[in-house]
Amino acid sequence: MSDRPRRDPLPEGEGRREKTFREIGKRRPLVDARGKVTGEAVYTDDLKLPGMLVGKVLRSPVAHARIVRLDTSRAEAIPGVRAVATARDSAVSFGVLPLSHDETAFAVDKVRFVGDQVAAVAADDEEIALEALAAIDVGYEELRPFLEPEDSLAEVPPELKIWPKTRYASNLFKAVDQSFGDVDAAIAGAKVSIRRQFEFIGVTHAFTEPHCVIAHQDTEERLTVWSATQVPHYLHRALAEVMQMPMHRIRVVRPAVGGAFGGKSDPFPHEMAAALLSRKCRRPVKILFDREEVFYSNHGRHPTKQDVTIAVGNDHAIAAYDIKALIDGGAWGSFGIITTYYNGVLSVGPYRVPNFRYGGKRVYTNKTPCGAMRGHGAVNTRFAVECVLDEVCEGLGEDPIEFRIRNALPPFCTTVNGFRITSNGIVQCLERARERSGWRDKFQKLPYGRGIGVGCGFYISGSALPIHWEKMPQSTVHLKVDFDGGVTVHSLAAEIGQGSDTVLAQCVCEVLGLPLARVRVRSQDSDTAPVDLGSYSSRVTFMAGNAARRAAEQLRDQVVRAAARLTGYPWEGFVLEDERAIFAPNPRVTVTWDDAVKEALHESGALIAKGHYQGPPKMGGTHKGAAAGLAPSYSFSAFVAEVEVDKETGAVRCTHVWAAHDCGRALNPVAVEGQIEGCVHMGLGQALMEEFPYNRGAVLNPNLLDYRTVPPRQVPKVEVLIVETDDPEGPFGAKEAGEGPILPIAPAVANAVYDAVGVRMRRLPMTPDRVYEAMLARARAGARGRARAT
Amino acid sequence: MDAKIAKPPKPARVVARLRVNGRDVEPAVRPYDVLLDVLREDLNLTGTKRGCDMGTCGCCTVLLDGRPALSCLTLALEAEGREITTVEGVRGKDGSLHAVQACFEACGGSQCGFCTPGFIMTSVALLDRNPRPSEAEVRTAISGNVCRCTGYVKIVEAIGKAAEMRAAGTRE
Numbered sequence A: 001m002s003d004r005p006r007r008d009p010l011p012e013g014e015g016r017r018e019k020t021f022r023e024i025g026k027r028r029p030l031v032d033a034r035g036k037v038t039g040e041a042v043y044t045d046d047l048k049l050p051g052m053l054v055g056k057v058l059r060s061p062v063a064h065a066r067i068v069r070l071d072t073s074r075a076e077a078i079p080g081v082r083a084v085a086t087a088r089d090s091a092v093s094f095g096v097l098p099l100s101h102d103e104t105a106f107a108v109d110k111v112r113f114v115g116d117q118v119a120a121v122a123a124d125d126e127e128i129a130l131e132a133l134a135a136i137d138v139g140y141e142e143l144r145p146f147l148e149p150e151d152s153l154a155e156v157p158p159e160l161k162i163w164p165k166t167r168y169a170s171n172l173f174k175a176v177d178q179s180f181g182d183v184d185a186a187i188a189g190a191k192v193s194i195r196r197q198f199e200f201i202g203v204t205h206a207f208t209e210p211h212c213v214i215a216h217q218d219t220e221e222r223l224t225v226w227s228a229t230q231v232p233h234y235l236h237r238a239l240a241e242v243m244q245m246p247m248h249r250i251r252v253v254r255p256a257v258g259g260a261f262g263g264k265s266d267p268f269p270h271e272m273a274a275a276l277l278s279r280k281c282r283r284p285v286k287i288l289f290d291r292e293e294v295f296y297s298n299h300g301r302h303p304t305k306q307d308v309t310i311a312v313g314n315d316h317a318i319a320a321y322d323i324k325a326l327i328d329g330g331a332w333g334s335f336g337i338i339t340t341y342y343n344g345v346l347s348v349g350p351y352r353v354p355n356f357r358y359g360g361k362r363v364y365t366n367k368t369p370c371g372a373m374r375g376h377g378a379v380n381t382r383f384a385v386e387c388v389l390d391e392v393c394e395g396l397g398e399d400p401i402e403f404r405i406r407n408a409l410p411p412f413c414t415t416v417n418g419f420r421i422t423s424n425g426i427v428q429c430l431e432r433a434r435e436r437s438g439w440r441d442k443f444q445k446l447p448y449g450r451g452i453g454v455g456c457g458f459y460i461s462g463s464a465l466p467i468h469w470e471k472m473p474q475s476t477v478h479l480k481v482d483f484d485g486g487v488t489v490h491s492l493a494a495e496i497g498q499g500s501d502t503v504l505a506q507c508v509c510e511v512l513g514l515p516l517a518r519v520r521v522r523s524q525d526s527d528t529a530p531v532d533l534g535s536y537s538s539r540v541t542f543m544a545g546n547a548a549r550r551a552a553e554q555l556r557d558q559v560v561r562a563a564a565r566l567t568g569y570p571w572e573g574f575v576l577e578d579e580r581a582i583f584a585p586n587p588r589v590t591v592t593w594d595d596a597v598k599e600a601l602h603e604s605g606a607l608i609a610k611g612h613y614q615g616p617p618k619m620g621g622t623h624k625g626a627a628a629g630l631a632p633s634y635s636f637s638a639f640v641a642e643v644e645v646d647k648e649t650g651a652v653r654c655t656h657v658w659a660a661h662d663c664g665r666a667l668n669p670v671a672v673e674g675q676i677e678g679c680v681h682m683g684l685g686q687a688l689m690e691e692f693p694y695n696r697g698a699v700l701n702p703n704l705l706d707y708r709t710v711p712p713r714q715v716p717k718v719e720v721l722i723v724e725t726d727d728p729e730g731p732f733g734a735k736e737a738g739e740g741p742i743l744p745i746a747p748a749v750a751n752a753v754y755d756a757v758g759v760r761m762r763r764l765p766m767t768p769d770r771v772y773e774a775m776l777a778r779a780r781a782g783a784r785g786r787a788r789a790t
Numbered sequence B: 001m002d003a004k005i006a007k008p009p010k011p012a013r014v015v016a017r018l019r020v021n022g023r024d025v026e027p028a029v030r031p032y033d034v035l036l037d038v039l040r041e042d043l044n045l046t047g048t049k050r051g052c053d054m055g056t057c058g059c060c061t062v063l064l065d066g067r068p069a070l071s072c073l074t075l076a077l078e079a080e081g082r083e084i085t086t087v088e089g090v091r092g093k094d095g096s097l098h099a100v101q102a103c104f105e106a107c108g109g110s111q112c113g114f115c116t117p118g119f120i121m122t123s124v125a126l127l128d129r130n131p132r133p134s135e136a137e138v139r140t141a142i143s144g145n146v147c148r149c150t151g152y153v154k155i156v157e158a159i160g161k162a163a164e165m166r167a168a169g170t171r172e
Helices: A016-021 A033-038 A126-134 A150-155 A181-189 A231-243 A269-281 A293-297 A338-347 A379-396 A402-405 A426-437 A500-512 A540-569 A593-604 A669-686 A746-757 A768-780 B036-044 B099-107 B116-129 B135-144 B155-169
Strands: A053-061 A064-070 A082-085 A117-123 A137-142 A170-181 A192-200 A211-216 A221-228 A250-253 A287-290 A304-312 A320-329 A357-361 A450-460 A477-483 A487-490 A518-522 A572-577 A580-583 A591-592 A608-615 A632-647 A651-664 A715-724 B018-019 B023-025 B061-065 B069-070 B083-085
Touching: A033 B099, A033 B116, A053 A126, A053 A269, A053 A293, A064 A117, A064 A126, A082 A126, A082 A269, A117 A126, A117 A269, A150 A320, A170 A338, A181 A304, A181 A320, A181 A357, A192 A379, A221 A231, A221 A269, A221 A338, A231 A250, A231 A269, A269 A287, A304 A379, A320 A338, A320 A379, A338 A357, A338 A379, A379 A402, A379 A450, A379 A746, A402 A426, A402 A450, A426 A450, A426 A632, A426 A651, A426 A715, A450 A746, A477 A540, A477 A591, A477 A593, A487 A500, A500 A518, A500 A540, A540 A572, A540 A580, A540 A591, A540 A593, A540 A608, A580 A593, A591 A593, A593 A608, A632 A746, A651 A669, A651 A746, A669 A715, A669 B155, A746 A768, B061 B116, B069 B116, B099 B116, B099 B155, B116 B135, B116 B155, B135 B155
Parallel strands: A053 A287, A221 A250, A320 A357, A487 A518, A651 A715, B018 B083
Antiparallel strands: A053 A117, A064 A137, A082 A117, A170 A357, A192 A304, A211 A221, A211 A287, A304 A320, A450 A632, A477 A487, A477 A608, A572 A580, A580 A591, A632 A651, B018 B023, B061 B069, B061 B083
């Protein structure tokens, strides 16, 4: 009944926004920040359970090998060792996508990368556990490792297939071929057509909290798993498969999570290992990764090679994109099917692209698994496209911002591959970034060594179709009000630092006219929370926010009906504001929130409500893969970056970023700014210094000293420019802000480097040695390209 | 992990006489136990976080005699005779937040919060020895602490606000 949006009876026109919203749009500290600044917040490793054991994992030291011997008897005999688990305890395969179940709790018959999980022990303390690991005897017969993605495309005998059950004759994981319009004709008839190759090394999330899990299968045959996860529901499903238990006997609890960024969005083998160990000894088992193990677990951004052609017609409009990608997936599938599509399809915005072709291949290699990382699948292609567009503009003699504005997709349109675009603030983003950055006075006008560049972004705000093709809603929220007058929000949307608890509380308070202090969000426990698919694909604000708003609207109806009963006035006239029900036609008629709640409870004994978000009805194309990248709405962004390049060393320093992002509506500007600033930091790291290199399959820098992130002194001045477009489907008009803003930063910096010193950097990261070499090469070649006094 | 290496005998536990957050405690520790383990496992002071165990992330920062120290690289016995302060020890006697805590909360200086206790301790020490730091001084002071959520923007802002608040003599 209350699932349709309602509006408060307030006048339209100027000032409406301020009058309409009481909680939405306010600068609020995150509702869980207090516990975090005091150290009270409880993360998984902070939990201690009676009888809890220490679990440790034995990992493969080789990249690709058959396991010819696995003897755990000596380990099991050590006093204080309570359980040892191997693939003999479970060989059930699982994976986050139903279509690619290629992971197991422990390596079955063969290991697939350095760090692959072979066995695990549970012991009374850490020292005994480590001693037990050393006592496990494993014999490896090494196989040829596949370390370069090109090698994985070749046909191989079955024993050299990294995932033995793959349906291909090679180590190919997924191939995508899509074509819309006539790309060849568009390129043939183009005024300018530029083809370039790009290379990206892998990067990883580097969240501060290492993975941690506690599992306890008790004597009542119930399994409880506490884990640092951003998708409790997928973990719940995978546990049911691996443990061969019904879901209703499994409880997943998500304590506070110390950062995730996509790196905690797969169900993991160590979670299965803890559960299997606990089943064997019936005691709680905690597995906490050390930092090196976090790097072996990886699931970061895929190393990729991109080949991009962009054609522009005589009218200076984009005529075609032709994109090829070779994607190095590492040892497992993870989200890889989606990654393979996203590398192509998420480049169809924010510009009009009438002809589009994409050929993408993701392969298995004997390296750590790659997966979803902030901006999943879109970041590398975005870099390539935005850099080629910069070259196109130079070839046409066009200003890169003006060109982008003229080629921008309009709001409410459909892309060539069938994406339904709703609200779209790309033009406002570009205009505001141009204005605030002083672009016109700087572009091509700064002295040698200083430069300015632009890049844009386009990202999904949730996936229109869920991973599991079921009729279940994407998000459900339950509300409960009891005699204390507080509102409990039950949801399984995972708070991972992005502020999802705060968003849910704000959406509920807005509808009910309550202060945040009245609301408590319980989003940790699968026993009490209705299903939400989790914190990935930038879906929580949009989907759980909508579900929370609808639940609150249902609750509002119950409260105002109670107020009507108490006062005798018709319920339709009541609004909820300032912890009161107010009869709008005569505002002197009021009932306090507490009185109205008591009246409502008196009638029913319970004041509960639910709301859900299902996703829009069938939309998109009918071609294979049409659902990939299809979202109920999209975010848009445009960044301008200013850099200084050291002429002696090639070191790039980004000094300023003007970061304009269309998030529909900023439900909480503090949180939106925090997301955008974090994106700038993480994206700048990939642009300038982050890399995940291997030597013969072993990660070379598995620690936070050698895996360098941008340190505080090298963070640019970031000016966040929030653009609001009031999306028709988002809760109170909101869209995502957590991932899209990572897309523009790297290309904006690369284009600024070109403006500064005239070199095109097509390989990330842009380390000083690479930039310096490019500058040398340019000097040797006689400084073709832009004339600029040196 | 070579199983053939002979296992050395475990040294006996000894009593460490520690003063933590103004309280004398006497946990029994192995000589090689680091302060982080003793704080978290023996004293249940879990506000101090374990991010890397090798001195690279700053999540385990505590104060030793008022100066920031990495508790994962400090032996518990080294801390004897020194004033140890953890995030649990910076609030006022009435439970009120330290200015640094209040500003981290208000400014959005904490997102996932895992690095936050370390940053709080580093910031408290900074403001105690340099009440009005420049922005560059703030950035230098926090260079041993890794944050992956905020890009340090709101952290730097929060420390600046805390300095102002303390200069104005208000301790929230």
